[in-house]
Amino acid sequence: MRTGLRSLFQRALKKAPPVNAVECGMAKTWVKRRLLALYPALRNHPEALDAAYEELDLEPRRGREDGEFYAYFQVKGPK
Secondary structure (H helix, E strand, O other): OHHHHHHHHHHHHOOOOOOOHHHHHHHHHHHHHHHHHHOHHHOOOHHHHHHHHHHHOEEEEEOOOOOOOOEEEEEOOOO
């Protein structure tokens, strides 16, 4: 019980680190590779690939609950 209470206080006082620029770049690269794998027509059209990536409307988000990653990317739905 003692360690559970202590870890609860430590998690409450500790903030998640900010989203790193390298992590954003890695996530963007991974998403673009997945788009190319799903839609082979985008391979020779970089402008269309960028437009498809922008349509996903990804935003970085920090994990808040226990067991979540420090940072992950959430896809927003269409407006």
